[in-house]
Amino acid sequence: MRIDINLKSDISNFTSRFDRQQDFAAMANETDLQRGMGGIEKLDPQLQLTVRDHVHRILRGAIIAGRFTPDEKVNERQLAEQFGVSTTPIKEALRLLEAEGLVQALPRRGVLIKFNMNWAEEMILARAALESMIGHLAARRIADEGKTALRATVNLMEAATSSGNADQLIVLNEAFHDEIHRASRCQYLARLIERQQFYDASIRRIIHSDPAERNKALREHSSIADAIIDGDAERAERHMRNHVVRSGETYLSIVFGKKEDIQGE
Numbered sequence: 001m002r003i004d005i006n007l008k009s010d011i012s013n014f015t016s017r018f019d020r021q022q023d024f025a026a027m028a029n030e031t032d033l034q035r036g037m038g039g040i041e042k043l044d045p046q047l048q049l050t051v052r053d054h055v056h057r058i059l060r061g062a063i064i065a066g067r068f069t070p071d072e073k074v075n076e077r078q079l080a081e082q083f084g085v086s087t088t089p090i091k092e093a094l095r096l097l098e099a100e101g102l103v104q105a106l107p108r109r110g111v112l113i114k115f116n117m118n119w120a121e122e123m124i125l126a127r128a129a130l131e132s133m134i135g136h137l138a139a140r141r142i143a144d145e146g147k148t149a150l151r152a153t154v155n156l157m158e159a160a161t162s163s164g165n166a167d168q169l170i171v172l173n174e175a176f177h178d179e180i181h182r183a184s185r186c187q188y189l190a191r192l193i194e195r196q197q198f199y200d201a202s203i204r205r206i207i208h209s210d211p212a213e214r215n216k217a218l219r220e221h222s223s224i225a226d227a228i229i230d231g232d233a234e235r236a237e238r239h240m241r242n243h244v245v246r247s248g249e250t251y252l253s254i255v256f257g258k259k260e261d262i263q264g265e
């Protein structure tokens with residue numbers, strides 16, 4: 001297991017956010033007394049996570065980022081120490097991960113990591129299938145405002161690619177794909193994709209820190225945007241599939257150390 005530093009900083013970050021939430025709640029109360037309920041801002045949804053949910057989210061990210069080896073035994077006590085919590089939320093989080101299939105509890109053997117190369121490949125292909133369908137629908141359903149927004153996001157991505165700002169690119173990449181989801185006005189597919197497992201910001205940061213990767217991604221994003229704006233559903237679908245699969249292959253090579261061809265066409 002090679003996850004100690006990340007977990008510690010993440011949990012202390014969470015704790016300080018929680019402290020701020022308490023301060024914030026006190027402030028909100030004062031405001032209530034002074035001027036009624038009007039002055040209350042929405043809480044960051046992150047603050048509403050329980051410790052179990054937080055541990056679950058971080059562990060899932062760590063598993064998908066390949067920080068455990070397949071069939072490795074999970075050491076609950078060590079994780080509890082790393083998170084600075086009791087073993088109860090660790091056990092609860094592991095049960096959630098077991099329901100997702102990422103770990104398996106075996107009698108007398110403990111909890112084992114079930115994530116492996118095949119799982120990762122299928123995760124990417126599932127994502128590619130759903131995203132390409134959403135891209136297809138976006139090309140058919142996009143409104144003029146959607147086209148303007150998509151074009152504007154690609155322009156920002158161009159600027160961030162030439163300045164090499166990886167963090168900004170991660171945010172823009174998410175905004176770009178969200179824009180397409182919105183443009184597609186999909187409902188059923190949106191629910192399906194919400195439930196998918198996928199690699200998180202830690203892997204994306206590694207991918208985006210490579211200039212060659214950044215340029216490839218920019219070219220792909222531009223072709224996807226062009227196809228959607230042109231209303232060419234087939235082309236949008238194809239470009240989106242290739243984009244998700246290609247960046248997925250980069251992820252596989254980072255996590256499993258070899259370039260794997262999963263195009264499967």
Ligand SMILES: [Zn+2]
Pocket residue numbers: 173177217221243
């Ligand atoms: Zn993308």
